Amino acid sequence: MKILVVDDEHDVKTLFEQRFRKEIKSGEIDFVFAYSGEEALSYLAIHKHEAVLILSDINMPGMSGLELLRQIKQKYHEPPPVVMMITAYGDAENYKTAKELGADDFLTKPVDFIALKEKLKITN
Template structure:
């Protein structure tokens, strides 16, 4: 399963590689990392048929994650999108649901819960 992580924090790559080390080694999951919503759209256009899940941060410079979510769901409705935020406010949650988010996670990410949610998609 190919998962794209969209977050402006560069250290997110190391964190995900540590938390999903076993799944990556067993070729169950493959992660790609992009650091802006604009870069995510470019990558989605190139690999859309292989992409199953996007984990997108909401607060990023430039285009935010909610804007990215809206574009993805309008153009690639088959891709699952989990929104991730450090701010669990009601406005972002309601907007994410309105735009079609498949899940809404708050930071710090509970990786055991995330693994369960990903397993349900497999």
């Protein structure tokens, strides 16, 4: 399973690689990282239908996670990638907007990795 992680914090890459080191080692999960919405879109444009799951931060400079979500849901229909939104602000408005735009799940920072792993197993 290929997961695209979108976050402006660069250390998120190391964090995910460490948290999922067993899964990466076993080849269960393959991570790709993008540091902005724009970067994520250009990756998706080149590697069509590669990413099964997109984990995106909402608060990013430039293109926001919600805008990215909107564009992904518009452009990629078949098969639609699962998009999970992550935000530091667990507020109702962001949640509502994300759901309206078609987000498949909504996580709040700090990410509970055990819960995330459970969710990934179900998605898988």
